[in-house]
Each structure stands twice: as structure tokens, then as C-alpha cells.
Amino acid sequence: MIQPTVVAEWSAVTALLAPFTGFVPVAEFASRVVGPSRSMLSAEQQQSSRDDELSFRSSVGRGAGADHTNAMEWMRRCHDAGALAAVESVVLVHRLERVDYRATGLIAEVSVAAYDTGLIKRHETTIAKTERKMVDYMQSTRLYGNPVALAHHEHPEVAVALSAHTQRPPDVEFDAIDGTHHSMWIVEGADAEALCSSFSDVLYITDGHHRLAAASTLAAVEGRSDPHLPVGLFAENELELWAYARGVRDASIDTGEVLKVLPRHFSLEDSELAVPRPTRPHELGVRIDGRSYILTVPDDRIPVDTYDKLDVNLLQDLILEPVLGVTNPRTDARLSFIADTSDAAHDPDEFDVWFLPYPTAVRDVMAVADMGRAMPPKSTFFLPKLPSGLIVRTIDQ
Helix, strand or coil: CCCCCCCCCCCCCCCEECCECCCCCCHHHHHHCCCCCHHHHHHHHHHHCCCCCCCHHHHHHHHHHHCCCHHHHHHHHHHCCCCCCEEEEEEEEEEEECCEEEEEEEEEEEEHHHHHHHECCCCCCCCCHHHHHHHHHHHHHHEEECCCCECCCHHHHHHHHHHHHHCCCEEEEEEECCEEEEEEEEEEEEHHHHCCCCCCCCEEEEEEEHHHHHHHHHHHHHHCCCCCCEEEEEEEEHHHHCCEEEEEEECCCCCCCCHHHHHHCEEEEEEEECCCCCCCEEEEEEEECCCCEEEEHHHHHHCCCCCCCCCCHHHHHHHHHHHHHCCCCCCCCCCCEEECCHHHHHCCHCCCCEEEEEEEEEEEHHHHHCCCCCCCCCCCCECCCEEEECCECCCCC
């Protein structure tokens, strides 16, 4: 395992985090307002969410073709229904619970300057087209409604501080459409400031690389001073990490030739699974021509460098680029990324070639960020995956 570089000694940071002013859903309407990530929803659940006029994702989400007019109309509908409550200078202690998973973190705001100066570290590159779309979306709607998810190194002080606020009944509690149970405790005043100052001076992006990059670009273009955006912070031990599959669509690919090339360099064993999953590092699930395989990278092909031997990099460097010609995963339109949330999330046979790497360990991801290096785009799928509409505020405030 990669050993992370030494981070700064624990200290209070007041300039990095701040309470936020905006809106939170009222408990009675929260399950309608809050929209989980599409990657966590079935097709039926996605349709149900789209049909609700109070749903943030269906009305103001990136897939809704929203602009500032749509955003303000959604705000008006929520106001008329009493679905949103205004809050000022608060943070939220936020707990998410699923059948086999539970995490407790803090919802606050972070300075975009902290991202620009490297206090918030990234571990993967962005997709250029997606980043441009995100800038356009923010510029058009003028709303932040989907907190960026950040990780921090585990510190007992933070866990104790968060737990202290969960000893009373939550202010907002609801079950989201994806089955996640959400509990939120609103913290104000000096207590909110104390929570903001109790975090490490190094934070890591787990979900939201494109949102942070776009917020930075937009702030620079518009010349806004000291802009902030909402974030959710969770300790590394609260995180789960899943993989992203890579699917390649290219009619010119000779799949028969690919099946001849791969066994020359790797061990390739048949699998009976429609969605073949690796069970250990340096294995890949492979689907070609309606057949499944487990590919194993031999020891003599695994680099010594701790970054290069990450499985997502082995896939890119040993297969996608030399065998399939995917030289730039940021821009190659033939390449698709599919979160490995369940078998139902995949349809490997819609691609000419499909690969699923073994998930990277959380500590390794943080170590990559500490190195100042970046994995290919869509290398990691972290839980918790924060939903849209959990908190809402205008970009211009």
C-alpha cells in the first residue's frame, strides 16, 4: 500500500471552512426536494424523481436544461409549498444510513481559494467537456445545490465534536428515494464556528472534482472575491470506495484481435458472470463479444512506482492506450465511465470492449493527492454520495 506523505500537524483552521447561509429542506418535504445521484437510482426511481415539481434534480439539476429562470421558478414553488427553510450562518451535522453503511460528517462552506492554493487536494483529472458544461450550468442557474464531498484524515477530536451534536433529535430526518436515511442537526453561532475550526488543514476531494474546478474557473472569469461553495466533510474511516468501469465504443475495433493480444501479455481466464468483478488488486474484469473474463497482470508487468501500479493506471497504461489507442481519457469520446454500484448499473455488451478494475484503497487515493499526482478521470466512486437539494444557496450571495 502507498504510504501517505506526512500531513501538517493537527491545528485549527478558521479561513478554510465557514458556516453557510441559504436554505435547507423542511422535514415534511425533504424526501421530495432532495435528489440522490442518478448513479444510485433505478430507472423507475429516476422517473419518479423527475415527475416531482419540488425535486431539485428534476427542476434545477444539470440534466434538466435549467437556467436562472428555472431555478427561480423552482425556488418560488418550494417557497409557496413551505418546502424550504431559510438558515443563516449555520453548519449541518449530517448522518447517512443504509442497510450496511453509516457515515456522519459536516456540511459547511469552503473557500474556492483553498482549492486554488492546494489546501483541497484532488486525486484525479477532470473530463474537459464535463468541466465546461459545469461552468455553463453554474453561470446559468446561479445556484449551488449539490455539496462537494471532501475527506479528511481521521481525528478523534472531530468525531467527538460531531457526536456531541447528535445526542438530541435531528432537526431534519427523512428517507430518500434511494433508501438512504438522512438525519441533519442544524448548528448555529459559536458552536458552528467551533466545528468549522476543528478540521485539518488538508482536505481531499472524494466527489466533485468537476464542481470545484468549475467554481474556480467561474470565480476567476467573474472576478468575484473570496467565493465559497457548500461541501460535506467525512473522515477517511467513514468512506467506502467503489470502482468505475471503462467501456469503449468503436466500430473499428477488431475484438478478435484484442482477444489474441491480451493473453500474450496477461493471464486471461473465463468467467461465467455477466458482470465479471476482480477480487484482488491487479485483476480486471473484461467483457468482449458477449463473453466474460478475469484478466490478471503478471508481476513482471507491474511497475515499481507506487502510483503507476494502481489498477486504474495499469488499465490505462497497459491496455487502453497501447491496445485500444485511448491516449487521453479526458477527451476521448469513445470512452464511457460506469460506476460499479450494482450489476444493474452495467450493460457491458453495449460496448465493444468493457473493463472493470479493482477499487483503489482510500488511503492510496489520499496518498496520490499528497504526491500532487492525479489518476485518470472517473477512477473512484466514493460513498457517501451527497444528494442534490440537501442545502441550497445562491452563487452571488
